[in-house]
Amino acid sequence: MAAEKLETEVRQDQITNAALGLIAAKGVSELSMAKLANRVGLVPSAIYRHFKSKDEVLDATIAHISERLMNNVRSARKETSDAVECLHMLLASHVELVRQNRGILHIVFSDSVYSGRPLRKQRMYQAVAAYLNEVAAIIADGQVHGLICRDSDAHTLAVMFLGLIQPAAFLSHMSNGEFDAAEHAENAWKVFSACLTGAQRS
Amino acid sequence: MAAEKLETEVRQDQITNAALGLIAAKGVSELSMAKLANRVGLVPSAIYRHFKSKDEVLDATIAHISERLMNNVRSARKETSDAVECLHMLLASHVELVRQNRGILHIVFSDSVYSGRPLRKQRMYQAVAAYLNEVAAIIADGQVHGLICRDSDAHTLAVMFLGLIQPAAFLSHMSNGEFDAAEHAENAWKVFSACLTGAQRS
DNA sequence: CAGCGAAGTGAACGCCGATTCACAATGTCA
DNA sequence: TGACATTGTGAATCGGCGTTCACTTCGCTG
Numbered sequence: 001m002a003a004e005k006l007e008t009e010v011r012q013d014q015i016t017n018a019a020l021g022l023i024a025a026k027g028v029s030e031l032s033m034a035k036l037a038n039r040v041g042l043v044p045s046a047i048y049r050h051f052k053s054k055d056e057v058l059d060a061t062i063a064h065i066s067e068r069l070m071n072n073v074r075s076a077r078k079e080t081s082d083a084v085e086c087l088h089m090l091l092a093s094h095v096e097l098v099r100q101n102r103g104i105l106h107i108v109f110s111d112s113v114y115s116g117r118p119l120r121k122q123r124m125y126q127a128v129a130a131y132l133n134e135v136a137a138i139i140a141d142g143q144v145h146g147l148i149c150r151d152s153d154a155h156t157l158a159v160m161f162l163g164l165i166q167p168a169a170f171l172s173h174m175s176n177g178e179f180d181a182a183e184h185a186e187n188a189w190k191v192f193s194a195c196l197t198g199a200q201r202s
Numbered sequence: 203m204a205a206e207k208l209e210t211e212v213r214q215d216q217i218t219n220a221a222l223g224l225i226a227a228k229g230v231s232e233l234s235m236a237k238l239a240n241r242v243g244l245v246p247s248a249i250y251r252h253f254k255s256k257d258e259v260l261d262a263t264i265a266h267i268s269e270r271l272m273n274n275v276r277s278a279r280k281e282t283s284d285a286v287e288c289l290h291m292l293l294a295s296h297v298e299l300v301r302q303n304r305g306i307l308h309i310v311f312s313d314s315v316y317s318g319r320p321l322r323k324q325r326m327y328q329a330v331a332a333y334l335n336e337v338a339a340i341i342a343d344g345q346v347h348g349l350i351c352r353d354s355d356a357h358t359l360a361v362m363f364l365g366l367i368q369p370a371a372f373l374s375h376m377s378n379g380e381f382d383a384a385e386h387a388e389n390a391w392k393v394f395s396a397c398l399t400g401a402q403r404s
Numbered sequence: 405c406a407g408c409g410a411a412g413t414g415a416a417c418g419c420c421g422a423t424t425c426a427c428a429a430t431g432t433c434a
Numbered sequence: 435t436g437a438c439a440t441t442g443t444g445a446a447t448c449g450g451c452g453t454t455c456a457c458t459t460c461g462c463t464g
Contacts, residue, residue: 005411005460027317029231033452046412054452110313114376115229125376156389159373163365163390166372171361174316174327187358188365195397207430207441234421248442256422
């Protein structure tokens with residue numbers, strides 16, 4: 001029975017990954033210490049060698065996701081200096097990230113994760129806000145260089161950019177993947193980018 | 203102690219309203235039969251006189267919301283025949299509905315509501331899809347009458363329309379109302395409507 | 405090789421929440 | 435008024451889940 005002994009660091013990684021996997025399959029509310037331990041090949045109480053509580057596991061899992069998301073932004077920004085192109089790449093990588101990690105959707109579209117944990121909710125909001133600020137910065141950059149029209153506020157456009165992804169992700173989530181988020185994102189991008197660049201008739 | 207005796211129909215209304223209120227305040231995961239009963243002025247077991255289970259309560263609550271949403275669509279459609287104007291009104295009423303019933307956000311951005319209940323999830327998806335079909339119909343109408351350019355698929359535009367609301371609602375939800383959804387919707391609408399009508403330069 | 409700390413085990417605890425059931429109160433209709 | 439159905443009550447049940455703890459096992463280090 002006895003499971004192999006591994007360092008806490010390794011176990012923490014295994015555990016957060018297992019958590020994300022379980023969440024992807026069944027939703028956040030179906031995540032229990034028992035199932036989690038079972039998936040890692042441990043006994044429930046063993047989890048407490050590596051995390052103080054279930055909340056800590058969730059926090060770590062979320063932090064893990066946030067990092068990956070921000071990496072996306074950074075790499076897109078380094079790839080090109082054309083703001084419009086950059087946004088297009090960011091859109092694609094964002095959709096892809098979500099497609100490969102369905103657990104992200106379950107977490108974002110969850111409330112059991114936040115209710116009764118104002119601090120976590122706040123942290124998540126700040127993460128999203130930080131992401132939007134990055135997007136707004138890219139847009140503002142495009143406006144300065146004349147690639148994007150200046151009629152609209154960069155921040156409004158940033159939220160609209162999120163609006164290209166979120167409903168698609170939501171529909172994909174609700175339809176269990178039947179709705180093709182990538183396809184919609186691509187179609188919507190055509191409209192939106194025309195909007196960004198084309199409205200220079202003022 | 204004994205609570206007044208009321209007809210099941212009345213109680214069912216009271217109960218679903220109380221549920222929506224509790225959800226608005228604390229989130230779906232904080233909804234319990236005990237709190238629910240307490241809010242209505244009953245004892246937990248009394249709820250079972252009017253609903254077979256907690257799931258039934260949630261189902262009824264959701265159905266209640268769906269109805270209101272569809273009413274919004276209908277009344278907006280009857281108000282005007284100008285497609286663009288109609289969408290604008292629909293946007294406003296949608297934002298207002300969500301603003302006044304924060305519980306809706308908690309339900310939509312929940313997973314405890316769906317996980318393990320594929321039927322309910324499917325029903326919710328169909329409700330959203332039906333809403334989008336209505337929006338798409340309005341847009342298609344506008345395209346026929348030349349008010350909206352025909353470059354893009356009506357359904358894509360409908361999902362984008364949802365994209366004007368959803369991220370704003372999400373941010374408002376995450377920031378506990380700090381983010382002003384109505385304001386963003388209004389700003390985003392300017393961009394989007396210009397997009398709809400203005401792209402007729404092809 | 406002795407010992408010490410880190411990692412794993414399994415049983416048990418405590419809590420909370422959904423649901424049930426026998427019983428009481430109420431309202432209606434003949 | 436008397437019977438029957440409906441609604442409300444309170445106690446009890448039942449299960450699940452997070453967490454704790456005393457103990458064991460493993461692996462490194464002096």
